[in-house]
Amino acid sequence: MADLRVAFRDAGPSVFTPLDRKQMGAVRAALPAGASLLLVATTDDAWHARLWQRAFYPEHTVIVRYAPLRADELKRLRDQYAIHHAVSLGVTPADPGFRSHEDLGTLPGLPARVWFGELEP
Amino acid sequence: MTVPWLELGISVALAAGFACVGEIVLRRRSSELASWNESFLAGMGVGAAALFPLSLILPGRAVLATVALLLLASVGVVARRLVLRPAALRGGSRTLDTETRLVLGLAALVALCFAALNFRYNYAWDGFQIWASKAQLLSVRGSLTRDWYPGDVYELRHVPYPPLVPLYEALLGLLRGGFDFDRLKPIFLVFFLSMLVSMFSALRATSSPRLAAVGTLMLALVPSLSTRWAAGAYADMPQAAMLAGVVAACLSPGDRALPWLIGGLTAVKAEGTVLAALACAGIFLFWLLEGPRVFPARVRREAGSIAIVACLVGLRLAYVRWSRAADEVYGSFDTAHLRTAIGRILHVGRLCAVELVHFPRWGLLWPAFLAAAIVLIVHGTAREKSVAIATSMAATVLAVPFLFTTWPLELHVAQAYYRLLAQLAPAAVAVTVLGYARARL
Numbered sequence A: 001m002a003d004l005r006v007a008f009r010d011a012g013p014s015v016f017t018p019l020d021r022k023q024m025g026a027v028r029a030a031l032p033a034g035a036s037l038l039l040v041a042t043t044d045d046a047w048h049a050r051l052w053q054r055a056f057y058p059e060h061t062v063i064v065r066y067a068p069l070r071a072d073e074l075k076r077l078r079d080q081y082a083i084h085h086a087v088s089l090g091v092t093p094a095d096p097g098f099r100s101h102e103d104l105g106t107l108p109g110l111p112a113r114v115w116f117g118e119l120e121p
Numbered sequence B: 001m002t003v004p005w006l007e008l009g010i011s012v013a014l015a016a017g018f019a020c021v022g023e024i025v026l027r028r029r030s031s032e033l034a035s036w037n038e039s040f041l042a043g044m045g046v047g048a049a050a051l052f053p054l055s056l057i058l059p060g061r062a063v064l065a066t067v068a069l070l071l072l073a074s075v076g077v078v079a080r081r082l083v084l085r086p087a088a089l090r091g092g093s094r095t096l097d098t099e100t101r102l103v104l105g106l107a108a109l110v111a112l113c114f115a116a117l118n119f120r121y122n123y124a125w126d127g128f129q130i131w132a133s134k135a136q137l138l139s140v141r142g143s144l145t146r147d148w149y150p151g152d153v154y155e156l157r158h159v160p161y162p163p164l165v166p167l168y169e170a171l172l173g174l175l176r177g178g179f180d181f182d183r184l185k186p187i188f189l190v191f192f193l194s195m196l197v198s199m200f201s202a203l204r205a206t207s208s209p210r211l212a213a214v215g216t217l218m219l220a221l222v223p224s225l226s227t228r229w230a231a232g233a234y235a236d237m238p239q240a241a242m243l244a245g246v247v248a249a250c251l252s253p254g255d256r257a258l259p260w261l262i263g264g265l266t267a268v269k270a271e272g273t274v275l276a277a278l279a280c281a282g283i284f285l286f287w288l289l290e291g292p293r294v295f296p297a298r299v300r301r302e303a304g305s306i307a308i309v310a311c312l313v314g315l316r317l318a319y320v321r322w323s324r325a326a327d328e329v330y331g332s333f334d335t336a337h338l339r340t341a342i343g344r345i346l347h348v349g350r351l352c353a354v355e356l357v358h359f360p361r362w363g364l365l366w367p368a369f370l371a372a373a374i375v376l377i378v379h380g381t382a383r384e385k386s387v388a389i390a391t392s393m394a395a396t397v398l399a400v401p402f403l404f405t406t407w408p409l410e411l412h413v414a415q416a417y418y419r420l421l422a423q424l425a426p427a428a429v430a431v432t433v434l435g436y437a438r439a440r441l
Helices: A002-010 A018-030 A043-056 A071-081 B005-026 B033-057 B062-083 B098-120 B125-141 B154-158 B164-175 B186-204 B209-220 B236-251 B258-265 B272-290 B292-301 B303-323 B335-356 B365-379 B382-397 B400-404 B409-440
Strands: A036-041 A062-066 A083-090 A098-106 A113-119
Touching: A018 A043, A018 A083, A018 A098, A018 A113, A036 A043, A036 A071, A043 A062, A043 A083, A043 B125, A062 A071, A071 A083, A083 A098, B005 B033, B005 B062, B005 B164, B005 B186, B005 B258, B033 B062, B033 B164, B033 B186, B033 B236, B033 B258, B033 B303, B062 B164, B098 B186, B098 B209, B125 B154, B125 B164, B164 B186, B164 B236, B186 B209, B186 B236, B186 B409, B209 B409, B236 B258, B236 B272, B236 B382, B236 B409, B258 B272, B258 B303, B272 B292, B272 B303, B272 B382, B292 B303, B335 B400, B335 B409, B365 B382, B365 B409, B382 B409, B400 B409
Parallel strands: A036 A062, A036 A083
Antiparallel strands: A083 A113, A098 A113
């Protein structure tokens, strides 16, 4: 019965909720074709981090890392994958060096927020 | 609830294609549901095992090559049927009594509930993060590769996971015109139905239709095979479906599908290799019990079957080696880890025993299995003894990896052991029903 409640009351028809699609659509619209994206998340948001990665594959490479992110690793990833944009997930999302960012709202049903923006050069 | 009819139709068509591959490797002409189902499982195991060499020979085109193989096999099977006369139906009367029909009707109702849940339920963790993701990678890259998503490190451990479920999902994506995470669930209904057909077939080979129907209903009602993780697209229920096929072949004397199905176990989940080894141990035991003096001659006579299993297991091991993935879940096999493992034996045993009597998950299945296994070991035929001993060994051996885990022990056992037991459930149900039948005699 618990499964039926989850399936028919809580679950939606897609693994991507309408809010996921809206937030991903906003990021997709702002990203240049083929651009790589850094996604920084807390381990509590691991499901959504991987959800974003799969949603953008293969059009955009999404490099997922969990906060805290070391400066040398950030630099290495930016150089290796030519990253100029990032998404950050968290109750107070980590700042991987945003030049500016947009708050896309919370993750569906969770307190964690979604920030997207261009990184400092 | 929306039923994805197109994807359901493609899943059935792919199952028919796999069955045609099975017909060719088994060199037979199926004429009834049970043997078609067996051909499906054998063909799917072969198709998944062949994906690794195809990925080496045709990088980027192995999935397409698999489609070509399915098409060729289908054309071959249809042509042979058009040219040759239809095979005679095996077996005797198909009449079932009212009680048997009623029990089978209940099993069909459970299957319908599973279908409703499966089409509506979201992915659970591994179903999305591992199996469907591997299918997406396979779909985009066209063959098996040594890497996971770009930049991933820890998740590289998923690379050597066997490809049967992802291959089926990727083929579905290819034939529907594009990979879509939300359209993969129909394949799990195919696996569920296959599992029930195998269970009925297994028990029908050795007991009455009524008991076979009861066993089928029992298996359908195992929660871990018909609810959350099964509907969440995990690969444990497909592994159970393959094992149900192995049990059916084990209980049908002279079934030539057996080595292909044992090999097929290794293509579904990593622990399938352990299950395959235990199935082989059970068969060797059966040969010994049946005729100790003619055992060497029996082994020689079955050299072809042994070679089939060795070939499929060899492909699996070669794939693991080729993938070069480091395993961070289990410690290395050195003195320090061995000492830790020995110190954990009692604790792991207790944790696993608690799981075996977890009533909401299993009801009384495992205590009933234990009683039935004792009955069969004491009073059963050589075949029944072997199945009972091999299944009991499997329930024990599948707990051994926990001795070496690097995860918190309680957490790992709680999260994994019941899923391992779910894979073993078809054998446990078969032993329980056979033990009951033997005790009544």
